[in-house]
Amino acid sequence: MPAAFPLPQLDDVLEAAARIAPHASVTPLLRADALDAAAGCALLFKAEPLQRGGAFKFRGACNAVFSLDAEDAARGVVTHSSGNHGAALALAARLRGIPCHVVVPDGAVATKLSRIAGFGAVLHRCDATLEAREATCASVQEATGAVLVHPYADARVIAGQGTAALELLSQAPALDAVVVPVGGGGLAGGTAIALAGLAPAVELVLAEPAGAADARDSLQRGERVPTFAPDTLCDGLRALLGEPNFRILQAHAPAVVAVEDAETVAAMRSLLAELKLLVEPSSAIALAAVLAQPARFAGKRVGVVLTGGNVDPDHLPWGQA
Amino acid sequence: MPAAFPLPQLDDVLEAAARIAPHASVTPLLRADALDAAAGCALLFKAEPLQRGGAFKFRGACNAVFSLDAEDAARGVVTHSSGNHGAALALAARLRGIPCHVVVPDGAVATKLSRIAGFGAVLHRCDATLEAREATCASVQEATGAVLVHPYADARVIAGQGTAALELLSQAPALDAVVVPVGGGGLAGGTAIALAGLAPAVELVLAEPAGAADARDSLQRGERVPTFAPDTLCDGLRALLGEPNFRILQAHAPAVVAVEDAETVAAMRSLLAELKLLVEPSSAIALAAVLAQPARFAGKRVGVVLTGGNVDPDHLPWGQA
Numbered sequence: 134m135p136a137a138f139p140l141p142q143l144d145d146v147l148e149a150a151a152r153i154a155p156h157a158s159v160t161p162l163l164r165a166d167a168l169d170a171a172a173g174c175a176l177l178f179k180a181e182p183l184q185r186g187g188a189f190k191f192r193g194a195c196n197a198v199f200s201l202d203a204e205d206a207a208r209g210v211v212t213h214s215s216g217n218h219g220a221a222l223a224l225a226a227r228l229r230g231i232p233c234h235v236v237v238p239d240g241a242v243a244t245k246l247s248r249i250a251g252f253g254a255v256l257h258r259c260d261a262t263l264e265a266r267e268a269t270c271a272s273v274q275e276a277t278g279a280v281l282v283h284p285y286a287d288a289r290v291i292a293g294q295g296t297a298a299l300e301l302l303s304q305a306p307a308l309d310a311v312v313v314p315v316g317g318g319g320l321a322g323g324t325a326i327a328l329a330g331l332a333p334a335v336e337l338v339l340a341e342p343a344g345a346a347d348a349r350d351s352l353q354r355g356e357r358v359p360t361f362a363p364d365t366l367c368d369g370l371r372a373l374l375g376e377p378n379f380r381i382l383q384a385h386a387p388a389v390v391a392v393e394d395a396e397t398v399a400a401m402r403s404l405l406a407e408l409k410l411l412v413e414p415s416s417a418i419a420l421a422a423v424l425a426q427p428a429r430f431a432g433k434r435v436g437v438v439l440t441g442g443n444v445d446p447d448h449l450p451w452g453q454a
Numbered sequence: 455m456p457a458a459f460p461l462p463q464l465d466d467v468l469e470a471a472a473r474i475a476p477h478a479s480v481t482p483l484l485r486a487d488a489l490d491a492a493a494g495c496a497l498l499f500k501a502e503p504l505q506r507g508g509a510f511k512f513r514g515a516c517n518a519v520f521s522l523d524a525e526d527a528a529r530g531v532v533t534h535s536s537g538n539h540g541a542a543l544a545l546a547a548r549l550r551g552i553p554c555h556v557v558v559p560d561g562a563v564a565t566k567l568s569r570i571a572g573f574g575a576v577l578h579r580c581d582a583t584l585e586a587r588e589a590t591c592a593s594v595q596e597a598t599g600a601v602l603v604h605p606y607a608d609a610r611v612i613a614g615q616g617t618a619a620l621e622l623l624s625q626a627p628a629l630d631a632v633v634v635p636v637g638g639g640g641l642a643g644g645t646a647i648a649l650a651g652l653a654p655a656v657e658l659v660l661a662e663p664a665g666a667a668d669a670r671d672s673l674q675r676g677e678r679v680p681t682f683a684p685d686t687l688c689d690g691l692r693a694l695l696g697e698p699n700f701r702i703l704q705a706h707a708p709a710v711v712a713v714e715d716a717e718t719v720a721a722m723r724s725l726l727a728e729l730k731l732l733v734e735p736s737s738a739i740a741l742a743a744v745l746a747q748p749a750r751f752a753g754k755r756v757g758v759v760l761t762g763g764n765v766d767p768d769h770l771p772w773g774q775a
Binding site for chain 1: 767
C-alpha cells in the first residue's frame with residue numbers, strides 16, 4: 134500500500150477531466166425502455182464499456198500518466214493488476230510514449246495478459262499473493278525508477294475515475310441517485326468527490342458483491358476491515374477497499390447494496406438483451422442493485438455507471454439453449 | 455406489393471428527420487481501436503441497436519405513422535412482419551395512440567411475437583407463404599380501414615430509414631464510404647438518397663448475404679430478380695429487393711459485397727468482443743463486408759451502419775467454451 138497522501142478534491146477531478154480530454158472518450162448515455170419498465174424508474178446508463186480499453190479504468194490511468202513531469206515519465210510506470218487497470222495503464226503509457234511494467238500473478242487469465250501485452254507493456258510474473266505482488270512491484274521500481282500507479286489507492290487515479298461522474302451529471306441533469314460498483318474504491322471515491330462538489334443532493338449508492346462486502350462492513354463499523362476472503366464472480370470487485378478510498382467514502386456516507394452473484398448474472402443478461410451492451414459482471418451489479426431494491430428507486434431518475442465490458446464472448450456466465 | 459408511388463427525395467428524408475425527432479433516439483457513433491486495426495481503416499459505427507425498439511426500423515415506421523392525417527391514423531396501421539419492422543410499427547403506433555395490426559406467419563419465433571404484442575399490437579396469424587401474408591393483410595385492411603405500412607416498399611419508410619445516414623454524415627465528417635446491409639432495400643434506398651443529396655462523393659457499399667444476393671444480381675442484370683430462395687442466417691436480409699428500392703439503387707449504382715454467413719458470424723463475435731455491442735447477424739454483415747475486401751477500404755474513413763440488436767442472448771451463433 135502506498136504512503137498516505139492528501140485526499141483528492143473536486144478541483145483534482147476537474148483538472149483530470151481537462152487532462153484526459155485529448156485521449157479519453159466521452160462515453161454515451163444509454164437508455165432502454167424495457168429496463169426502465171422492469172426497474173420502475175428512469176435508468177440512465179453511463180456506458181464505460183465504450184471507453185478506450187473497454188473500461189472506466191482508462192480515466193484514472195490516463196490522468197496518472199499525463200500528470201507526471203517529463204523526468205518521472207521518462208522512467209515509466211508500474212502497477213500490479215491482471216485486469217482492466219493493467220491494460221488501461223499500458224494504453225495510457227503507450228499514448229505518452231513511455232515504458233509500462235505490469236506485475237501479474239501466476240494463474241491470471243491468458244486473454245487478459247495478452248491484452249496488456251498487446252498495448253506494449255512489459256509483464257513481470259510473480260506468485261499469486263499480495264506479498265509477492267508488492268515485492269515484485271518494489272523490485273521493478275528499484276530496477277527501473279518507474280512510478281507506481283496503484284489501481285485505486287492513488288489520488289490521481291481516484292480523481293481520474295471521478296470524471297465519469299462529471300460527464301454523467303452534464304449528460305443527465307436532475308438525477309436523484311447515482312449507482313456505482315465498489316471494489317477497491319477508485320470509482321466510488323471519485324464519484325463521491327464529484328457528487329459532493331457539484332450535486333450534493335444526488336444520493337450515492339454503491340453496489341457490492343455479497344461475497345465481497347467489505348466496503349459495507351467497513352462503513353458500518355466506522356473502521357476499515359483489514360483483510361477478507363472474497364467469494365464472487367465479480368473479478369473486478371474482489372479487492373479490499375483502499376485506505377484513502379475508505380476515508381473519502383466515510384465522509385460521504387453512501388448507501389451500500391450487497392448483491393448476490395445470481396442477481397448480477399441475470400442483470401448482465403438483461404443488459405445484453407435490452408441495452409445491447411456487453412458488460413462485465415462487475416458492471417452489471419449496479420443494475421442488479423437497483424432491481425434488488427425497487428422501493429428505494431421507485432419513480433426516480435437514476436444514473437448507473439456501467440464500468441467495463443471486457444468479457445470473453447465464448448465464456449458468458451449463462452447457458453446457451 | 456403496394457401500388458407504384460413517386461420515389462422519395464432528399465426533402466422527404468429531411469422532413470422525416472424533423473418528424474421523428476421527438477420520438478427517435480439520435481444513436482451514438484461508436485469506435486474501437488482493435489477493429490480499426492483489424493480492418494486497416496477507420497471504422498465509425500452508427501449504433502442502431504441502440505435505437506428505440508432495438509433497430510433502425512423504428513425510423514421508417516415512426517415516419518410513416520406520424521405522416522398520417524388524423525382521420526387515416528384513427529383507423530390504425532397494418533403490416534406483415536414477424537421481425538423488427540413489426541415491433542417498430544407497433545411501438546410507433548403506441549406512441550401515437552392508434553391501433554396496430556401485424557400479420558405474422560405460422561412458425562415465427564415466439565420471442566419476436568411477444569415483443570410485437572408487448573408493444574400493444576394485435577397479431578393476425580396466417581400460413582407462411584407470401585400469398586397468405588398479403589391476403590391476410592388485405593383482409594385486415596378491409597375489415598378495419600387500417601393503412602398498410604410495408605416493411606420497405608413504402609416511400610415514407612424509405613425516407614425514414616434515410617435519417618440514419620443524415621445523422622451519420624453529421625456525426626462523422628469526411629467519410630470516404632458508407633456500408634449498409636441490404637435486404638428489402640429500405641435502408642439501402644434511404645441511404646442512397648441521403649448520400650446522393652448531401653455527400654455525393656461518399657461511396658455507398660451494400661453488404662448482402664451470399665445466400666440471398668438478389669440485390670447484387672438485380673443491379674448487375676439491370677432488371678429486378680423477381681423471385682429467389684434465400685439461404686442465410688441473416689433473417690433480416692431474406693426479403694426480395696423491393697421494386698421502388700431497386701429503382702432508387704439502380705440510379706445510385708452502389709457496389710455490392712456478397713458475404714458468407716461464417717464471415718458474418720465472426721464479425722458479430724468481434725463486434726461483441728471489441729465494440730461491446732450485441733448486433734444481429736443482419737447487422738454484422740456490414741463489418742464482414744469491410745473485412746472481406748481490405749484493399750477497397752484500406753486507409754479510408756468508413757461509416758458502417760449496424761442496423762439492429764434483437765438477438766436472444768441464450769442463442770448466440772457461436773459455441774461457448
